[in-house]
Amino acid sequence: MKNNHTLIIGSGIVGATLALKLAQAKMPVTLIDARPARDALAWQGVLSKRDARVYALSLASINLLKDVGAWQKIVSSERKADYSQMQVWQLNGMGELLFGESSDDPSNSVVPQMLGSMVEPAVIEHALWQRLCEDDVSDYLTIIAGQKVTNMDWLGTALGYRVTVDDGTVIDAQLLVGADGRGSFVRKQAAIGLDTLDYNQTAICCAIHTEKPHQATARQAMLPTGTLALLPLADITDDDKANPQHWQSIVWTLPRNQALALIEEDARVIADKLAAACHYELGAISQIESIASFPLTAQQAKSYVADNLVLIGDAAHGVHPLAGQGLNLGMLDVQVLSEQLAHDFTRSGGTIWGSNQTLRRYERLRRPHNSLMMHSFSALNWLFAGSLAQLRPVQQIRSEGMYRVGKMKPLMRLFAKQASGV
Numbered sequence: 001m002k003n004n005h006t007l008i009i010g011s012g013i014v015g016a017t018l019a020l021k022l023a024q025a026k027m028p029v030t031l032i033d034a035r036p037a038r039d040a041l042a043w044q045g046v047l048s049k050r051d052a053r054v055y056a057l058s059l060a061s062i063n064l065l066k067d068v069g070a071w072q073k074i075v076s077s078e079r080k081a082d083y084s085q086m087q088v089w090q091l092n093g094m095g096e097l098l099f100g101e102s103s104d105d106p107s108n109s110v111v112p113q114m115l116g117s118m119v120e121p122a123v124i125e126h127a128l129w130q131r132l133c134e135d136d137v138s139d140y141l142t143i144i145a146g147q148k149v150t151n152m153d154w155l156g157t158a159l160g161y162r163v164t165v166d167d168g169t170v171i172d173a174q175l176l177v178g179a180d181g182r183g184s185f186v187r188k189q190a191a192i193g194l195d196t197l198d199y200n201q202t203a204i205c206c207a208i209h210t211e212k213p214h215q216a217t218a219r220q221a222m223l224p225t226g227t228l229a230l231l232p233l234a235d236i237t238d239d240d241k242a243n244p245q246h247w248q249s250i251v252w253t254l255p256r257n258q259a260l261a262l263i264e265e266d267a268r269v270i271a272d273k274l275a276a277a278c279h280y281e282l283g284a285i286s287q288i289e290s291i292a293s294f295p296l297t298a299q300q301a302k303s304y305v306a307d308n309l310v311l312i313g314d315a316a317h318g319v320h321p322l323a324g325q326g327l328n329l330g331m332l333d334v335q336v337l338s339e340q341l342a343h344d345f346t347r348s349g350g351t352i353w354g355s356n357q358t359l360r361r362y363e364r365l366r367r368p369h370n371s372l373m374m375h376s377f378s379a380l381n382w383l384f385a386g387s388l389a390q391l392r393p394v395q396q397i398r399s400e401g402m403y404r405v406g407k408m409k410p411l412m413r414l415f416a417k418q419a420s421g422v
Helices: 013-024 040-047 059-067 071-077 121-132 185-189 238-242 256-262 267-277 326-347 356-384 392-407 409-420
Strands: 002-009 029-033 055-058 080-083 085-090 096-100 116-119 141-145 149-154 161-165 170-178 194-210 217-223 226-232 247-255 285-301 309-311
Touching: 002 013, 002 161, 013 029, 013 059, 013 121, 013 141, 013 326, 029 170, 040 121, 055 059, 055 121, 055 326, 059 071, 059 116, 059 326, 071 080, 071 121, 080 226, 116 121, 149 185, 170 185, 185 309, 194 256, 194 267, 247 256, 247 267, 256 285, 267 285, 285 356, 309 356, 326 356
Parallel strands: 002 029, 002 170, 029 141, 085 217, 170 309
Antiparallel strands: 055 116, 080 116, 085 096, 149 161, 161 170, 194 247, 194 285, 217 226, 226 247
C-alpha cells in the first residue's frame, strides 16, 4: 500500500503538469495512467510523424511549462510554431480583427511579440514524460502506467481515498485529483453531475501544405457553416525547413451531416473544398494528411470538488474549440490549484493538505471563469453559424461590430492580452 499526499488519475498534459508542480514542491504524489508507458524507441516512432492536431498554447500555459521544466525541452526539439498575429474574419461581411504585429512588415524594425505557440500534443507529452523521469522530481513521484483504476473508496475526511488498480495495487491518498478527461471515471464515481451542450456540429481536422506561407499568423474564418481555423504547424523535415511556414493544422467546423459526408470523400476533393471554403486565403493546397473528425460538444461538471477530491482540465470542463482555449483553461486550473494547495499547506505549518476549504476556494476561482469562457464560445458560435446568424440584420450588426472593434487599438490590445492568459 502506497501513502501519498496526492493521487492524480490521468497523466495527460494537465495531470502530468500538476504532478510536476507538486513534486517540485517536494510533495509526495502518485500519477496513474491507463496507457502503457512508452520507451525512447516508442516515443521516436510517435514523434517521427506529423500530427494534424495542435494546441494553441497561451503565454500563461508556456510560462507554466517553463516552471516545470518542460518548455525548455519543447524549444530544443524545434517542434513548435510560434505565432505573432491572430486574424479573425468573416467571408460574407466586411468585419475583420487582426491581433498582434506582422512578421514580414519591412517598415517594422521591432521583432513581433509572440502571442503564443502551436505545439503538437505528443511533443508536449514527451517533454513532460522526460521531466517526470528526472532525478530532481523522482524522489517525490510514483508513476503507475498501463493500469486502470477499478475502485475508489472514500475513507472519511481525515484519511481521504483508497484507490485500487488492475493489478491489485492499493493507494491511499489525502487528496484525489481527477485529470482523466471528458469521460472522467473519477467524476462519475464521485457522483458529480454534468451539464452538456451538443452543438450538432462536427470538426474535420487535418494537416495541409499551402501555396503561401502562414507568416506566423493563426487564422480563423467565421463561415455560415461554422469556424475554419488555419493554425501554423512546425516544420519537421529538411524540405520543410528549406521552404518554411507552409504547413497548417486545420480545424473545420461543419453541421454534423455535412461533415460526415465530406469525410467520406477522396482526400483531393476535401483539399479542394477546403481551399475554396477559405477563399484561397493561403492559395492552393498541395498536400493533405491525417484527416480525422470529432463531434463538438461543451460540458461542465456541476461541481469541481467533493470531500478530498478535485477535478481539473477536461474532467471538469470542455469547451467549443472555436478559440483553441480548452487546454489553456486546464493549465490555469493547474496553476490555481497548486497555488492554493501550497498556500494553505504553508500557512498551516504543514498540517493541512487538500482541505475542503482549500478546494472550495479553487472552485470559486476557476468555475465562474470557465463558465464565462464556455458560454462566450457558444455565443460566438451561435452569432456566426446557424440559421439565425444568416439573417441580414444579424449579418449587418456582426460586420459593423467587428469593424468598429478592429478600429479600437486599446481594446484590441486588451483582447490579445486576454488571449495570452497573462
